[in-house]
Amino acid sequence: MDNFWKIPGVPHKGWELHTVIDLGEGNYSLSETDYETCMMCGKENIRYIHIVTHQDVEEEFRVGCVCAENMTGDYTNPKRMETNLRNRATRRANWANANWQWSRKGNLYLKKGGHLLTVFKDVKTNKFKCIIDDQFGTVLHPNIRSAKVALFNKVEEMKEKQIW
Numbered sequence: 001m002d003n004f005w006k007i008p009g010v011p012h013k014g015w016e017l018h019t020v021i022d023l024g025e026g027n028y029s030l031s032e033t034d035y036e037t038c039m040m041c042g043k044e045n046i047r048y049i050h051i052v053t054h055q056d057v058e059e060e061f062r063v064g065c066v067c068a069e070n071m072t073g074d075y076t077n078p079k080r081m082e083t084n085l086r087n088r089a090t091r092r093a094n095w096a097n098a099n100w101q102w103s104r105k106g107n108l109y110l111k112k113g114g115h116l117l118t119v120f121k122d123v124k125t126n127k128f129k130c131i132i133d134d135q136f137g138t139v140l141h142p143n144i145r146s147a148k149v150a151l152f153n154k155v156e157e158m159k160e161k162q163i164w
Contacts, residue, residue, distance in 0.1 A: 002042065003040075003041055003042045004039065004040045004041070004061075005040060005041060010057070011054050011056055011057065012070070012071065013071065013073055014054055014055070014056075014073075015052040015053065015054045015061070015068075015071035015072050016052060016053055016054070016072065017050060017051070017052050017068055017072050017074060017077060017078055017081075018051045018052065018053060018060070019050075019051050019081075020048055020049065020050050020051070020068075020078065020081040020082050020085055021048070021049050021051065021085075022047065022048055022085040022086075022088070022089060023035060023036065023047050023048075023049060024047055024089055025089075033047055035047055036049055036062060038062075038063045038064040038067055039061045039062050039063055040061060040063045040064075040067040040071065041063075041064070041066075041067050043064055043067075046062075046063075046064045048064070048065065048082045048085055048086070049062045049063070049064075050062070050063050050064065050065060050067070050068035050078050050081075050082070052068055052071055052072060054071075065078050065079060065082050088156065091152075091156075092149075092152055095148065095152045096145075096148065098110055098112070100148075103118075105120075106120075106121075107119065107120040107121075108120075108144060108148075110151075112155070113155075113164060115132060115133055115155075115164070116131075116132075116133055117130070117131070117132055117151050117155070118130065118131040118132075119131075119144055119147040119148060119151070122140060125140055127140040127141055127142060128140070128141040128142075128143065128144055128146070128147040129141070129147070130147050130150055130151050130154070132151070132154065132155075137150070137154075
């Protein structure tokens, strides 16, 4: 891949950071994670992709943290946003290894933050559903792992809304 830092006509400053995405979102292990190459410098194996745009460039650039900092002139937010995603990934990995237990009814459950989280098999569909306390989810999940990830995401969402 080209190094756009060395190509005339490609702006080096004045970019705007829109978001940062974790290519490992939804995965419990690093071996399952995809990586990309920074569109600006060509560095490979970037997991946390910073999406930046420039008024004089049609396409968005998917870059690493250092390039995002240099392109936007913002040396705080790209790192902060990436750190937040890294912390979330650590919490997600710990979630998989949490003290999940089996109930007498054969359901998987976890007590967390004063709440009861349950994964159970829907006998009609042979798929899995989630319960938080007494609130049943409506989404069918193909396997237990998918249901646990859904519970993690819901708990994170509730924490962000400060209702957890």
